[in-house]
């Protein structure tokens with residue numbers, strides 16, 4: 342079976358969040374099941390650096406305002422199709438925004454081009470390789486099902502995966518004529534959404550199947566509270582909506598081999614986590630003592646509940662615990678957390694920025710990872726936490742609810758508890774969860790049993806990749 346994955350990020354080439362991890366790991370897991378997956382990605386400068394002197398395998402004289410070429414590239418076991426369109430992607434800054442954080446004004450064109458190129462490949466533009474199915478990820482790829490439905494590849498089935506419904510790709514109606522879609526695409530059954538063009542809306546409307554990244558989130562987005570305006574559409578298509586929890590790359594995230602750790606370890610040698618803890622204390626200039634270290638590795642945003650965390654820092658310190666934060670995002674939250682670190686020198690450390698290596702060290706050294714999200718489609722940091730014995734403390738929502746087993750008495754007694762869940766997201770609610778965690782931590786036997794159970798959790802792609810595979814099989818008849 343041949344599958345074309347359409348994505349705006351892919352680990353290890355370009356990443357701003359969990360989408361990259363999934364887009365990078367799922368093709369590898371599916372490869373082991375006989376799926377030949379190629380991923381089409383934009384040729385951002387970091388990606389083009391890898392292309393080197395390769396020859397293009399296809400070209401477009403004019404793709405949304407300039408010439409474009411497609412390069413085929415093997416990288417980290419991935420089979421990539423890189424869309425080189427300098428007028429759209431050759432610029433400094435991030436994949437979606439300039440260095441000051443302002444969205445690129447032509448994002449609609451940049452990602453329409455990606456979708457258009459993907460649909461052309463599905464229609465057979467690439468000599469010798471035509472996919473049986475197209476898998477589009479998030480709004481940046483979500484016009485692909487529209488280009489399929491209204492173009493020559495209408496028969497090719499598609500899967501639309503929502504990694505986060507909060508990002509929808511909403512643009513004014515005036516762009517519609519420039520998308521070169523059939524006129525009848527301008528309808529509520531097509532790309533039209535509240536008088537504008539909705540990229541994610543189009544993908545959800547026109548894909549053969551919809552998936553989201555956890556069963557609980559698949560249910561939650563059917564409600565007005567979580568549906569972000571798309572709950573009506575999702576309910577109308579509920580028979581084709583599937584919730585499939587993400588896995589993680591078990592080689593990349595393996596405490597037994599991780600070169601980013603000061604000391605490797607496994608569930609039988611938990612004491613070997615100590616040097617990681619020490620290295621982390623040094624890096625964050627923390628006092629060294631026996632109190633638990635809570636960590637946060639996150640985008641610093643409202644979705645992630647970081648405003649509540651910032652407001653709870655004094656209470657966390659008062660409880661005797663220490664806290665380290667690695668993250669970037671809202672300027673105001675960055676400032677608040679840096680302020681908290683300055684106020685509580687030695688008890689709180691904050692590093693603002695994105696540091697993949699440090700994120701591994703923290704998971705290998707901290708005692709618990711706090712993830713107080715308001716909503717969380719799947720979440721990956723709790724999965725890394727489980728794998729590294731860094732106990733997740735999470736809100737009971739989305740994928741967090743699906744992947745962490747709360748340490749209630751029954752679960753603790755049965756030896757299956759892997760974390761702490763809480764429902765009330767405000768300062769008292771979060772502090773209550775912190776205090777619960779501290780009581781569990783104080784009981785060394787219970788705590789190490791939890792760490793062992795966490796490290797035994799199946800967070801691999803195995804089962805989930807099999808679910809994607811069976812979804813693909815149903816849609817392609819293969």
Ligand code: ADP
Nearest residue numbers: 358359639667668694695696697700720721722
């Ligand atoms: P989201 O995609 O919503 O940001 P996820 O939990 O699904 O959240 O994925 C976040 C990914 O980004 C994880 O791999 C996490 O380790 C990583 N990450 C987030 N912030 C940072 C940071 N400041 N430095 C390093 N890695 C980070």
